[in-house]
Amino acid sequence: MRTTSTLSITAAALAFTVACGSASEPVAVRLVDLFQPDMVAGSPMVDPPPRTEWRFDDARPDEVDFADTGGVEAGPGVSGLDIRDGRLVGQTTSDFPLLRVERVGDIDPDDQVHAIEIRMRASEGANLQVGFSGNETVEFAALRGAMSGPFAIRTPIVAGDDLQTYTLPPPQTVPASTVRHLVVRPTDVEGADFEIESLRVVFRKEHLANIPSGVGWQGLDEVYLESLVSRSPETLSFDVSLGARPWLDLTLGTIDPLPVTFRVDVSRPDGTDQTRLLAQTVTTAERWERRRIDLANRAGETVRVSLSLAADADGAIGLWGSPVVRNDEASPATVPREQPASSAGSLGVRPRGVILIQVDTLRRDHLDVYGYERETAPVLSRLAAEGATFQRTTAQATWTKVSTPSIMTSLYPLSHGVRDFADRLPAGADTLAELYRAAGYATLAYSSVLFTGQFSNLHQGFEEFHESGSADSTPSSKTAREYVDRLSEWLGTHRDVPFFVFLHVFDPHDPFEPREPYATMWADPAHKAEHEEQLEALRAHIENPILRQFGMPDRGAFEAAEIDAETYVSYDQDWYDGSIRGMDIELGRLVERLQTLGLDDDTLIVFMSDHGEEFLEHGRMFHGQTVYNELTQVPLVMRWPGAIPSGIVVDENVQLIDIMPTLLDLSGLPHPDGLQGRSLLPFVSGGSGTSGAWTPRPAFSEKAPTSGAAAPPPGDTESYAVIDHDWLLIHNRARGDDTPEFELYDVATDPLNLTNVASGQTEVVERLARDLDRWHRIAEQARLPDDTEAAAGLSQEELERLRSLGYIR
16 A cells, blocks of 8 residues: 555445446445444443553562562663652663563463563664563573574663653564463663553453454454454444345454354335345354355445444454455446556456466476476476466565565565565555455465565555464475365455455475475485485584575585585485475365366466575575575466466566566556566567567665574675676675675576676676666665654554554554
C-alpha cells in the first residue's frame, strides 16, 4: 500500500468498483472491509482478565524476592536500583544492563504473548530490549546470550527527561509457557539514568478481551486469517448485495476450550424473512474450521448477513476467519488505464487462477530443462515445454529475506529497504497480493520460512496465510507435499472464483537429505553413515555459528578436517538433486488437481526460485554470501495453456522483479506507480521480444552488509552485480583483503564465474561500473518511506486498521 491517501483508500475503492459497479456482478465482498463499530449489537459486560503487570507505586509483600525494588532484580550493568516516587530508578554501568522480574501466578499454556508495554525514560541510548525465559531459575549470562540473538524484541527509544510508553510486539509467536521471567535491557549505553513506571506483559486472551470487537489478524496453530473478533452473545450485521451465484466463505475458530456456537442468519435489511444458515458449535480451540455457506436462494437480492455467538458464559471469544461473500463465475472488472510503456497489450483473456510457486534455494543449472544431465524435474520440463522458459533470470538478492520482497513489490532491495535479518517491508509498499485482493481475488499464501511471512510484513494483502510454523514436514525442509495437500483441498472450495496463491516450498534447502525414494535416487546409501560422520567432524572447524548449525563448511574446514571436499560435496548434491525430484513430483500432483477440477487451462502457473546455492564454487557452501551466478541465476517458467503459447524460450536477461508487472498485465490489473520491473508480456504473448516491444536492459543483484548473528556471513562485505548481455561486473564496495574491487566475467563461456578478466577489459569495466553506480543512485533515491514517516499522513482510523492487521507495529 502506498502512503497517505492511497495507503488504504486505493485498494478499498478498487474493491468497491469491482464488487458494486454496474459493469459486472460482485466478485467478492469482504466483511472485514465493510466492518464499522456500530454493526455490533449485544456486547456483554464482563470482568476483564487479570493483568500481568509490575508497578512501583505500591509496596510489595515482604515475602516477595527483591521486595525493596518491587520484585525486580538488578543484573550486570545496573547499579543503584531503588524505588523513588513510585518509579524504579537506576544507573547503567555497561552498554548491556539487565533487569529481571519473575512472573507469579498461574500460566495458561494455551495463551501467547501479544505485546510488552513499558512506561519509562532513559537519559541516553537508542534502544530498549526485552526477553523471556520459561526456566525455573535463570542465569544472567544465559539471558544475555538469548537477547543477543536474531529474535530479540527491541524498539528505538526517545532519550530524555520525559516518560514514554513503549509497546513491543514479539517478531514471532511466544507461548505463555516461556514467560516465567521477564528480562529488560532499559537502554544500550553506559552511564545512563533510567526510570521505569510500569512493566506489563499483555497476553493474547487478555488483549482480545479488552478491545472492542472488530477486525484483526488472528492465528490459530500458525495459520493466520483476516478476521472479525466478537464475543458471545454479540451479533455483527452486514448489508450485502448478492450476485447470481453467491456463497459465504467462512472459517471458524476459538482460543478457549469452552464450547462456542457460531450462527449465521440471512434476512432482508429490515430484519424480516430471516433464515438460519449455520449453527455450528466449536469445541476444539486453536483450530480453524472452514465452511462454505450457500446463498443461492437469495441471489440478486440485498440482504443482511448476521454473525452471532452463543456460549454458556458471556464474553466467550469467537473468530470469524476471512468472512467473504463470493460470487461463483464472476470475473473482476478490467480497470481502465493506459498500458505501461513496457506492455504490448493484454492477451484478450485473463486467468481464473494465478499460482506463484517459489522454490527456495533452487539452482537453475540443476534442472534438466536448463541442460542438467540428471532428470531432476521432468514435470517442470513438461510444463516449460507447454509454456515459456526464461533462460537468463537474475535474482535481486541471494537470500530469501531480501529476494522475496523484491518479487512481491517489483522493487530492488535498495528501494524496498529489506536488506538485513530484522528488516520489515514498509506498510507503504504495494504488494502483488494486495493488488489481487483489491480486484476481488481470493488470496492465499504458504510460507516455508519466517522470512516470507509476517516477520518481514509479507502477509500484506493475503486473506489467509500459513506460516512456516504451521508445517509438520519430515524431513524438516521438505514442505511441498504438505502444502500441496492443503492447497488441493482449498482449490476444491474456491474452484469457481478468481484466486491468487503464493506457494513457497523449501525442499531443495538444507538439510539436503530428502525422504525416500528420493534420498537414494542418486546418493549411495552405503556411504550415508560415513557422510554424516564427516559432517560432524567438519562442524568442529566451522567458525561461524550459523554455518556450523546448518553444517556448511568452507574449503578451509575441509583442509583442517582432512576430508576430501569434492567427494563430500558430491554426496550433498546427490541429496540436493533428490530433493528437487521430490518437489517436482508434488508439482505434478498440483497440476493433476487442477486438471481434475477443470482449472488447468484457466490457471497461470509461474515457477521460480528466490536464489541458488553454492557448493564450493567460490570456496563456500550456503547462500547469501556473494553475487556470483550460482546464487543469482534462477529458473523462471510460465505456463497457462489457455493463453501462453507452448515452446517459448527467451534468451534475454530478465529479473525476478519483472514477474509482478507481468502477472498484473496478464490479469488485466493496473500497475501501481514506481514499479522497477518490466512486463514480460512481449515474450509470453508469443512474440520474440525483438519487435521493438522489448528493449534489452541490464539485470542487477546485491549483497548488502548485515549486522547480528543470523544473516548469512560474512556480514562486513558489500557487493553489487550488473549483467549486461554476456558480461557480469561485480563491484565489491566492502571486501576482504584478497578480493579485488572489480570482477568481470564472460558468462557465455564462464557461467560459474571462475576466471576474472577485468584486467584485460578495462573499457568494459569502466562502462559497466558507470551503469552500476547510476542504478545504485536511482534505486536508493526511490527508497520507500519507513512506517513512521508514512503514518504521518494517515487518519487515526486508517492507522488502527493497519495495526489490527499487523502491517504497522
